[in-house]
Amino acid sequence: MRAAVIYGAGDVRVENVPDPVVGGPGDALVDVTHSCICGSDLWPYGDMEPVDSGRRIGHEFIGRVRDVGPDVRTVHPGDMVVAPFRISCGTCEFCRAGLHTSCVKGGAWGYDTDGGQGEAVRVPLADGTLVRLPVESDDDRMASLLALSDVMGTGHHAALGAGVRTGGSVAVVGDGAVGLCAVIAAKRLGAERIIILGRHADRTNLAGEFGATDVVAARGEDAVHAVRELTGHGVDHVVEAVGTDDSWRTAMRIVRPGGRIGFVGVPHLDGGLPLRPLFVKNVGLGGGMAPARAYIDELLPDVLDGTIEPGRVFDRTIGLEEIPDGYRAMAGRDALKVMIHV
Known part of the structure; x- marks a missing residue:
């Protein structure tokens, strides 16, 4: 499959990477439909030391569940889901307190599993991380729903x-x-x-x-x-x-x-x-680091009924192969926030 890989400052490439698979009983496999470039992605884009192997990048995405492990209960194949920018179990003491970014089992996209700027993502701890969306991928509110993943x-x-x-x-x-x-x-x-x-x-x-x-x-x-x-x-x-x-x-x-x-x-x-x-x-x-997962349930109804429209912060939409151009545009202040339509 195709995905964005960062090799160092100013060096983001779209390459063939291994297809993700369900690797554990709590995993889900999500086919990404929408992703985006975050302002925090610009920090490694601006100053990351060069590496030979590169790493996946991107931590905000919406997609359709393709497959789930046997222990997953809250999402099912065919569901549209949004992924917060950190992985969380939903059951530890910090998740129960609404501090999902301090989850004792959690992790980060692009480091502990696939990055979100690609065709598909393996999602560990799917029950605690993913939120099912009552929409289809062509919904005109998709940009605002994507904004719930982070900004x-x-x-x-x-x-x-x-x-x-x-x-x-x-x-x-x-x-x-x-x-x-x-x-x-x-x-x-x-x-x-x-x-x-x-x-x-x-x-x-x-x-x-x-x-x-x-x-x-x-x-x-x-x-x-x-x-x-x-x-x-x-x-x-x-x-x-x-x-x-x-x-x-x-x-x-x-x-x-x-x-x-x-x-x-x-x-x-x-x-x-x-x-x-x-x-x-x-x-x-x-x-501090926002526990976005803690707020999705509260903010989602206001997005669905149009009370708030955070998706208006996206001022450019690109395809997967154009991701390097999207980084250049945001780094050069030619774009506020770039959405990737996979």
């Missing part, structure tokens, strides 16, 4: 980590797909004012359609000044959706005393996080 759940996790509540003020630092989904989540949770910090007009315009009330296109000190001009002493809730030193400095300076920061940007900090400003202002922190 919509991550945006929701960020808003929860920031403590977003009805009537609160929110600032979202970062206008990528996760930041835009955080706008959706903040609106859904009842925020009254939502400020998006971003410099790409097409993205901030979409944020406005998702519920953002204000746009700050500046960076650094100018961005901090602009937010304070809008809010006085800052906002109640800040979503940090980038993970860099600059984005963290901005987030810490625009949150008001007693506020909260929800962080979901993969940390790429040159130094440690300076805690003193947070200590002085009594600012709380929440967030």
Whole structure:
């Protein structure tokens, strides 16, 4: 079968790889219909050391179940399913607490099993990982359903980590797909004012359609000044959706005393996080790697009835053989988020 394999920075290829098979009693074999490229995929694409054998890549996909092991009970051949971006058992103490990313038996696509950017995937722990979808592969909501595998759940996790509540003020630092989904989540949770910090007009315009009330296109000190001009002493809730030193400095300076920061940007900090400003202002922190599986059941009905449309963050659709072009487009900021129609 064909699948994407990464060999190092800037080197993603679509190659023939071994066909996956059901290898254990709890496995499922899923034929992928839709996958995508994530902003976090761009980190290895930007700095991975070269390797000879390469590894599979991709961690978000929807597909149709082809076969299951004898112990699988929740999905069946023919079912359409969505896979969260981490594998989880659904039964350990952390999964039961809604923290599926800390599953004691879980793993990562592309490392512990096949990557999601390919024709098929072996899914271990299928009962705890896969969620059956009441749709067919040609459903016009497929993009939004695919967003549940990662970015919509991550945006929701960020808003929860920031403590977003009805009537609160929110600032979202970062206008990528996760930041835009955080706008959706903040609106859904009842925020009254939502400020998006971003410099790409097409993205901030979409944020406005998702519920953002204000746009700050500046960076650094100018961005901090602009937010304070809008809010006085800052906002109640800040979503940090980038993970860099600059984005963290901005987030810490625009949150008001007693506020909260929800962080979901993969940390790429040159130094440690300076805690003193947070200590002085009594600012709380929440967030981390989003347990997307924990949120799918809650968010799925809103996608199915059209209340939220996170799939609008996909601004380019490609075929499987075009995956290297998709990486180049996202790395070059020519695309916000690329969907792969297999």
